Amino acid sequence: MTSVYIVGIDMISFGRFPHRTLAGLGAEAALLALDDAGLAITDMQAMYCGNLLMAGAMVGQRILREIGQTGIPVVNVANACATGATAFREGVVAVQGGLYDLVLAVGVEQMGRGLLNASERSDGFVEEGAIGSGSMPAMFAQIGIEHTRKYGTTFEQFAKVAVKNHHHATFNSKAMYRVETPLAEVMNAEMMAYPNTKLMCSANVDGAAAAVIASEAAVRRLGLSARAVRVRTSQLNSNPYSEREFALTDFNQVTQLCVDAAYEAAGVGPEDLQLVELHDCFATAEIVHYENLRLCNPGEAGRLIDSGDTALGGRIPVNLSGGLLSKGHPLGATGIANLYEIALHLRGEAGARQVQGARLGLTHVVGGGPDMGSACAVHILEKC
Amino acid sequence: MTTLFPGGIPALPYLQIDATGVPSIHAVRCGICSAVLIGAPSACAACGGRQLEETTLSDRGRLYTWTIVHRSFPGIATPFIAAVIELEGGGALKGTLFDVVPEPAVLAFDMPVRLIFRDSGQRDARGRPFISYGFIPGGDQP
Numbered sequence: 185m186t187s188v189y190i191v192g193i194d195m196i197s198f199g200r201f202p203h204r205t206l207a208g209l210g211a212e213a214a215l216l217a218l219d220d221a222g223l224a225i226t227d228m229q230a231m232y233c234g235n236l237l238m239a240g241a242m243v244g245q246r247i248l249r250e251i252g253q254t255g256i257p258v259v260n261v262a263n264a265c266a267t268g269a270t271a272f273r274e275g276v277v278a279v280q281g282g283l284y285d286l287v288l289a290v291g292v293e294q295m296g297r298g299l300l301n302a303s304e305r306s307d308g309f310v311e312e313g314a315i316g317s318g319s320m321p322a323m324f325a326q327i328g329i330e331h332t333r334k335y336g337t338t339f340e341q342f343a344k345v346a347v348k349n350h351h352h353a354t355f356n357s358k359a360m361y362r363v364e365t366p367l368a369e370v371m372n373a374e375m376m377a378y379p380n381t382k383l384m385c386s387a388n389v390d391g392a393a394a395a396v397i398a399s400e401a402a403v404r405r406l407g408l409s410a411r412a413v414r415v416r417t418s419q420l421n422s423n424p425y426s427e428r429e430f431a432l433t434d435f436n437q438v439t440q441l442c443v444d445a446a447y448e449a450a451g452v453g454p455e456d457l458q459l460v461e462l463h464d465c466f467a468t469a470e471i472v473h474y475e476n477l478r479l480c481n482p483g484e485a486g487r488l489i490d491s492g493d494t495a496l497g498g499r500i501p502v503n504l505s506g507g508l509l510s511k512g513h514p515l516g517a518t519g520i521a522n523l524y525e526i527a528l529h530l531r532g533e534a535g536a537r538q539v540q541g542a543r544l545g546l547t548h549v550v551g552g553g554p555d556m557g558s559a560c561a562v563h564i565l566e567k568c
Numbered sequence: 569m570t571t572l573f574p575g576g577i578p579a580l581p582y583l584q585i586d587a588t589g590v591p592s593i594h595a596v597r598c599g600i601c602s603a604v605l606i607g608a609p610s611a612c613a614a615c616g617g618r619q620l621e622e623t624t625l626s627d628r629g630r631l632y633t634w635t636i637v638h639r640s641f642p643g644i645a646t647p648f649i650a651a652v653i654e655l656e657g658g659g660a661l662k663g664t665l666f667d668v669v670p671e672p673a674v675l676a677f678d679m680p681v682r683l684i685f686r687d688s689g690q691r692d693a694r695g696r697p698f699i700s701y702g703f704i705p706g707g708d709q710p
Contacts (some may be wrong), residue, residue: 299639299640299641307692307693308690308692308693309579309688309690309692309698310644310690311579311580312640312641312644313637313640313644313645313646313648313664314579314664314688314690314700314702315579315580315662315663315664315700315701315702316650316651316652316662316663316664317635317637317640317648317650319637319640319641321635321637321639322635322637322640322650325635326633326634326635326650326652327633329633329634329635330632330633330652333632333633333677339672374638374639375636375638375639376637376638376639377635377636377637377638377639377650378635378636378638378672379635379672380635382639425603425613425614425615427603427660428632428652428654428660429613429660430605430606430607430659430660430661430662431632431652431653431660431661431662432632432633432652432660432662554662
């Protein structure tokens, strides 16, 4: 199997663009990534397009209509909030397997405002409120409270995640929200589902990100090694059976399964990483994923956020982009946007939030929901 | 003391109401690994085994985790407690915890609860009541 590289990667500034088209947003990101690589759509041998909310609409083909219909295979991918990472991984796997030398992965989403709506039932019965809640803030609140049950994690510790990630976003011009949110402001914001306040929920935004994936031979042939970033491993899992799964979708075991496979395949451990972009769809999620990703021992996540080790300048900075909480969470774009953040640092191009000497970084996304199951994707990227 | 719901229709696919109006939750136990699964799966989610036997869930359980929902979808009354309940003898259900003040300090982990069936107050297009379930505090047997 060949080594696989990212030779071009970029994202559009996340925001709300109700007057633009989904394809137009994806096209902008695709061209940015191609320009970053110094390549053209005519160089691409396949395209992997991640989009969730319009998954039946051939979004990849629509994007090619905007940037060049070369007739290449297009694979349209949907995998909840792991959609973008799944599309990227499909590209990696195809190049790794020798099918192609150069492929394009795009993730794009246009979102409404407010809570993601549960689908309405045809018989008219409304489950929400009658059978608990199907909302995302509620599900991740229950996951946070499960952590409280096991380890005594406090509302304040969960809230500190939002303080940190909003701080990080002030250094990222592509983030949706770039304002400091002191602890009291986070804790006193409107309560959505205890303990997640509004400032502890990810921002619904429109966005797109794209990457050009290349084989080792293509990197050599085209002389792209200077800015290439190596994909050390690309892992994807679905949720294994868990005892309470009918009542509470699992994001813990699936992440542990995925990251352990990633560490083993890459031959590295959490101590070798200089930075992590993990799936902070809610502040409570970041806390549980510290442990799931082995950044600390079970039960130590509360202390880890208290210590400042996961903040800019700390031992293992997490979500320097501002994370989903402040950069924004355009579902299908998220899994490529976090690869972009790691690539920036490995290339030494992250500006004021640069992690000095970054050589290895990890990205993590999970997708899923009540009565759905879940997916987890983990990538480890290395400076060449 | 089973409440009867003649004429009611189940609000969920895994809820059943027999000819006399007795509601229950459909569940199976795996003959190989003993996992308790809600609904009527084709095979065991835990081990893939196909020897599934119908089983009766206990109506007694304990509060595993929870949240208090303050903002929900448009038109949904809040606050309410969205709970995850572990039932005695196996099986876990999500549901609304009724008759408890929706305050974090009140919600004790492992507090005993009872599974109840209830008229959800919602009606289908033909006016039939949707029968649903929920939880109330207290697990003491009479």
